[in-house]
Amino acid sequence: xxxxxxxxxxxxxxxxxxxxxxxxxxxxxxDASLDYNPLHLDDDYMKGNFGKTNFGGVIMHGMNNxxxxxxxxxxxxxxxxxxxRRLETRWVKPVRPGDTIQPHGVxxxxxxxxxxxxxxxxxxxxxxxxxxxxxxxxxxEFPQD
Amino acid sequence: MAExxxxxxxxxxxxxxxxxxxxxxxxxxRKTIPYTLTRQxxxxxxxxxxxxxxxxxxxxxxxxxxxxxxxxxxxxxxLLMFSCTPADDWMRSPGTVNxxxxxxxxxxxxxxxxxxxxxxxxxxxxxxxxxxxxHDNVFFNQRGEVICSGRGWTIRPE
Numbered sequence: 001x002x003x004x005x006x007x008x009x010x011x012x013x014x015x016x017x018x019x020x021x022x023x024x025x026x027x028x029x030x031d032a033s034l035d036y037n038p039l040h041l042d043d044d045y046m047k048g049n050f051g052k053t054n055f056g057g058v059i060m061h062g063m064n065n066x067x068x069x070x071x072x073x074x075x076x077x078x079x080x081x082x083x084x085r086r087l088e089t090r091w092v093k094p095v096r097p098g099d100t101i102q103p104h105g106v107x108x109x110x111x112x113x114x115x116x117x118x119x120x121x122x123x124x125x126x127x128x129x130x131x132x133x134x135x136x137x138x139x140x141e142f143p144q145d
Numbered sequence: 146m147a148e149x150x151x152x153x154x155x156x157x158x159x160x161x162x163x164x165x166x167x168x169x170x171x172x173x174x175r176k177t178i179p180y181t182l183t184r185q186x187x188x189x190x191x192x193x194x195x196x197x198x199x200x201x202x203x204x205x206x207x208x209x210x211x212x213x214x215x216x217x218x219x220x221x222x223x224l225l226m227f228s229c230t231p232a233d234d235w236m237r238s239p240g241t242v243n244x245x246x247x248x249x250x251x252x253x254x255x256x257x258x259x260x261x262x263x264x265x266x267x268x269x270x271x272x273x274x275x276x277x278x279x280h281d282n283v284f285f286n287q288r289g290e291v292i293c294s295g296r297g298w299t300i301r302p303e
Binding site: 033050070 | 152154155156157186189190192193194195196198200210211218219220223224226227228237239240241242243244245246247248249250273274275300302
């Protein structure tokens with residue numbers, strides 16, 4: 001069933017595809033984003049402390065989460081003729097090679113403004129243990145045309 | 146892809162040239178460089194996050210959509226942040242930890258766009274003994290149209 005602004009209601013769920021995190025996927029994200037921070041590449045460097053934090057090994061880019069959430073939102077919006085307009089995220093837990101993560105969204109509210117119609121979506125990414133690794137909010141426009 | 150070949154992937158190399166938290170002045174513009182987005186760069190980015198929608202790959206399909214042609218995914222700004230900044234930009238400082246970002250999208254970026262960035266540190270603060278900087282960014286295409294704008298919170302290396 002095609003999603004329409006009228007049919008959407010608070011609590012409706014959106015699932016993105018699972019994503020297997022590996023050293024190779026992290027390296028590919030380095031090449032694709034040009035972000036070669038040693039946080040994502042250098043095991044020796046990651047043995048050290050970052051202030052009060054010790055990650056214990058290389059971690060996935062936080063923005064990889066962002067890219068997966070954005071993909072979920074656009075894949076959901078395009079068939080409905082809707083437009084992904086905003087995404088805000090916070091990283092709450094590091095993601096490591098071997099983890100499998102999956103984005104999920106829940107429609108929070110709808111709003112009509114002078115020129116358009118908007119849907120607010122709570123988004124999160126969970127790991128294989130069900131722990132939230134990222135949370136945030138997306139805003140999708142359903143144009144009147 | 147000339148831009149990628151010229152890109153310094155060893156982030157330690159120019160580490161001593163980059164501003165530390167103490168040196169970053171909120172409000173001061175960051176140096177930026179124009180970048181020509183390519184179809185190869187878009188496709189590589191898509192592969193890295195599993196983007197497989199035909200609007201990014203299939204010209205004939207893309208022409209039938211509201212965008213009238215191929216576009217880049219909205220989150221292409223993840224690449225643009227590094228492609229539009231020089232090697233001594235403090236976003237490359239090893240140990241920079243991303244705490245979160247928010248982005249608003251106006252029009253899509255496309256292959257062939259010459260993209261420019263206006264960027265600055267907007268704020269810096271200390272929270273729970275961690276050194277934070279808020280960065281503020283707007284990407285434009287060659288017609289001066291806003292592609293997207295965003296803000297990020299990073300924890301700076303000490």
